[in-house]
Amino acid sequence: MGADPLMAGNSQRRGRTTGAGKKTATAGTGGKNRRSLAGRGATPPAEQRYGHPAQRKAQAQERQRADRARARQRAEEAPELLLGRNPVVEALRAQIPATALYVVTGDTTRGGTDERIAEALALAADRGLPLLEVGKGEFDRMAQGALHQGIGLQVPPYDYAHPDDLLDIARDSGRAPLIVAMDGVTDPRNLGAVVRSAAAFDAHGVVVPQRRAVGMTASAWRTSAGAAARLRVARAVNLPRALAAYQDAGLQTVGLAGDGDVDLHEYDGFADAVALVVGAEGTGLSRLVREKCDVVVRIPISRDTESLNVSVAAGIALYQVAAARR
Structure with a gap:
């Protein structure tokens, strides 16, 4: 007798198997399904997605920045070639450190017809500097197309001190510390003029940032009128951090700005240990540097005058410090 197709468990429907519908144990997914439902989180920016054009562009820009940084580092570590008859004579008169004097072949024999070349040759000889004659084509290449007037002075890289x-x-001097910090000054003539004023008013040194600021170039040396040979210039990797270290050492950090809180002549702390902070041409003190100033003073000037040159303002402030200490 055949099985009754209507009896339970004997369904003849296609795909139906005996025991279907019974609850039996099944293998787990180990949480895979739950993780899939949770998703992968926020989509990363295009610059961080592998193979995306934006990522390739960002990587190319980063390589370019690194290349510029390396080129800047090589330029700072290489000797500077000071060009032109007047600049070379002025540099030699100011006793700027130099390692050689370059003259285009034939110009040494024309010294009698140009007093500046003749004086440069005499000054270099007095200092025992090597005289190197080169062809005009070679010197054009060395000058990279700049006007050289047939003469150049090779100046070695400046040997910067550490801010500390x-x-x-200052401790060895027996006087209250006086340090001048320059925030983002880009004109070498301003740096040289501030170094000259700092030396004149018994400062113990000048600090400049390593980036986005001028260093002790031959032009800065020349403007200092020899003061750079007597006063050390330090270079700070991070100027706000250097100012914080000066604060920890007991110095008052005094910023100088046109919108300062106190008039220069009203501030009574110049007789103590001071780090005088001056800002860049035009923009003044940067935000991070200003935040590291214990006080910001201003020089009262006529309303018709918008501002003072940074080297002039530094000279006035340094005179006020010297007057307070006398």
Whole structure:
């Protein structure tokens, strides 16, 4: 007798198997399904997605920045070639450190017809500097197309001090520390003029940032009128951090700005240990540097005058410090 197709468990429907519908144990997914439902989180920016055009562009820009940084580092570590008859004579008169004097072949024999070349040759000889004659084509290449007038002075890279070294110089002097910090000054003539004023008013040194600021070029040396040979210039990797270290050492950080809180002549702390902070041409003190100033003073000037040159303002402030200490 055949099985009754209507009896339970004997369904003849296609795909139906005996025991279907019974609850039996099944293998787990180990949480895979739950993780899939949870998703992968926020989509990363295009610059971080592998193979995306935006990522390739960002990587190319980063390589370019690195290349520029390396080129800047090589330029700072390479000797500077000071060009032109007047600049070379002025540099030699100011006793700027130099390693050689370059003259285009034939110009040494024309010294009698050009007093500046003749004087440069005499000054270099007095200092024992090597005289190197080169062809005009070679010197054009060395000058990279700049006007050279047939003469150039090779100036070695400046040997910067560490910001902490200026504190040691101040301690050895027996006087209250006076350090000048320059925030983002880009004109070498302004740097040289501030160095000259700092030396004149018994400062213990000048600090400049390593980036986005001028260093001690031959032009800065020349403008300092020899003061750079007597006063150390330090270079700070991070100027706000250097100012914080000066604060920890007991110095008052005094910023100088046209919108300062106190008139220069009203501030009564110049007789104590001071780090005088001056800002860049036009933009003044940067936000991070200003935040590291214990006080910001201003020089009262006529309303018709918008501002003072940074080297002039620094000279006035340094005179006020010297007057307070006398």
